[in-house]
Amino acid sequence: MTFAPQNLRRLPIFAALSDAERRAIASAASLQHLARGERAFSEGAPVGEFFLILSGHVKLSRASRHRGGVILRIAHPGEPFGPAGGTQGSRQTTTAIAQRDCLLAVWPIETWNRFLHDMPGLAIGLLGVLERRLAVTQDRLIEIASLDVPRRIAHLVLRLIDQAGRQDGDGVRIDFPITRQDIAALTGTTLHSASRILTLWERQRIIGGGRRELLVRNVPALVDLATARAADRDAR
Amino acid sequence: MTFAPQNLRRLPIFAALSDAERRAIASAASLQHLARGERAFSEGAPVGEFFLILSGHVKLSRASRHRGGVILRIAHPGEPFGPAGGTQGSRQTTTAIAQRDCLLAVWPIETWNRFLHDMPGLAIGLLGVLERRLAVTQDRLIEIASLDVPRRIAHLVLRLIDQAGRQDGDGVRIDFPITRQDIAALTGTTLHSASRILTLWERQRIIGGGRRELLVRNVPALVDLATARAADRDAR
DNA sequence: CGCCGAGTTTGCTGCAGCGCAAACATGCCT
DNA sequence: AGGCATGTTTGCGCTGCAGCAAACTCGGCG
Numbered sequence: 433m434t435f436a437p438q439n440l441r442r443l444p445i446f447a448a449l450s451d452a453e454r455r456a457i458a459s460a461a462s463l464q465h466l467a468r469g470e471r472a473f474s475e476g477a478p479v480g481e482f483f484l485i486l487s488g489h490v491k492l493s494r495a496s497r498h499r500g501g502v503i504l505r506i507a508h509p510g511e512p513f514g515p516a517g518g519t520q521g522s523r524q525t526t527t528a529i530a531q532r533d534c535l536l537a538v539w540p541i542e543t544w545n546r547f548l549h550d551m552p553g554l555a556i557g558l559l560g561v562l563e564r565r566l567a568v569t570q571d572r573l574i575e576i577a578s579l580d581v582p583r584r585i586a587h588l589v590l591r592l593i594d595q596a597g598r599q600d601g602d603g604v605r606i607d608f609p610i611t612r613q614d615i616a617a618l619t620g621t622t623l624h625s626a627s628r629i630l631t632l633w634e635r636q637r638i639i640g641g642g643r644r645e646l647l648v649r650n651v652p653a654l655v656d657l658a659t660a661r662a663a664d665r666d667a668r
Numbered sequence: 669m670t671f672a673p674q675n676l677r678r679l680p681i682f683a684a685l686s687d688a689e690r691r692a693i694a695s696a697a698s699l700q701h702l703a704r705g706e707r708a709f710s711e712g713a714p715v716g717e718f719f720l721i722l723s724g725h726v727k728l729s730r731a732s733r734h735r736g737g738v739i740l741r742i743a744h745p746g747e748p749f750g751p752a753g754g755t756q757g758s759r760q761t762t763t764a765i766a767q768r769d770c771l772l773a774v775w776p777i778e779t780w781n782r783f784l785h786d787m788p789g790l791a792i793g794l795l796g797v798l799e800r801r802l803a804v805t806q807d808r809l810i811e812i813a814s815l816d817v818p819r820r821i822a823h824l825v826l827r828l829i830d831q832a833g834r835q836d837g838d839g840v841r842i843d844f845p846i847t848r849q850d851i852a853a854l855t856g857t858t859l860h861s862a863s864r865i866l867t868l869w870e871r872q873r874i875i876g877g878g879r880r881e882l883l884v885r886n887v888p889a890l891v892d893l894a895t896a897r898a899a900d901r902d903a904r
Numbered sequence: 905c906g907c908c909g910a911g912t913t914t915g916c917t918g919c920a921g922c923g924c925a926a927a928c929a930t931g932c933c934t
Numbered sequence: 935a936g937g938c939a940t941g942t943t944t945g946c947g948c949t950g951c952a953g954c955a956a957a958c959t960c961g962g963c964g
Binding site for chain 2: 499517520521552555558559562563564566567569570572573578580619
């Protein structure tokens, strides 16, 4: 994605703005490159900027004393991250790490807040984005609170397909690198449990891939695994 | 709380509005009573109204085939519920049940959306509310993903104190009725596990109360339980 | 081109906590 | 005042999965 006003129009966050407003926002942005593994900010750091992903994927995680850490979400191209709306909190609550090389649009937080107050459509757009984010977070909360580990992972993979799936020959490829550890941190389990389950599914030809890769060969089977009632216990 | 514009000013959602705007919003509302156990809407029903709690507490829950169901949040006086921002989704994703008798302000969703577009300050206010809600939901996600059951319950009780605590003689009382089942559904565990833990804490004089009641006698002890590293395993 | 480290697989063991079952308490309704 | 429904406690067995340990594999770097 190039960073031009006509592309910005396609983004939900900017949908309710006029062309002039989009141009003003675009021209106030600076671009930032982030290599894989680099971080845009760390947990606890003062909030200084508002970020929008132009290309790449950013992992937002929080450390937890027990377990390795939990991933709150993975942000995809076109999505903002950093201070949710810009209005609250002066410290970052998460650490942002690039899953792959990224190009980011960046605004100083004061500039962003000025836009937010001057352009009513921006608040509306951001409201929609936050609503959607809240809905996804709530879904994950329900899953983690009520499903066992295999079902949680099945739901996660389906969500990843939805957010970042790309048709690829005989299946759907998740188009950014993701480790078993990441999958564990996204579903509230351990690397070991996640690895076991994915290996099993690979043997069943439901998924494929390798190191840092994830390819879903049989989506319907995954849907079954995600939704089936306990009673179908036919592992191995 | 009476439903008058000068009281509305104190609510975060209306903070950025002018008096005239608040009056317009107030005069467009209708009032609705909800007895304990009654529901404002059910999961899957079409979204028709935007709700604001004037008094009482409303439980927002979602059924899940496994487990009894999960509580997404408990909304308190001054908080809106129903369609998050009003902009997305035509179906309710949760069921809203009164934890105790409630008085609600209600707007038809079209009216609410009109306000949202005509009053820039309203979108800003709602944005802040959603940000806060998202932050709380994320906290819960982290807890449930990384902490064991006793710690999750300790965190929950502390959060309840924060949201609905009222000084009461020798301790802090949660000022709405809440069952062990509710506590289980808020922390992703079973009634039985929750009961065991709370009974233990009652014997240790950390909490008290009875049927549908919760009184915290020793807050620092709870903070310890919530934050202590695994290593302090001194039950009984 | 071989070493090294990051990522992954696999086995084994123990236990937290779920599932089931049943008794019990307490407030509410008639 | 009694009966009933709702909420709570408690016991017990079983198991999913965390926790530890170790081997293995691939890709990249010197």
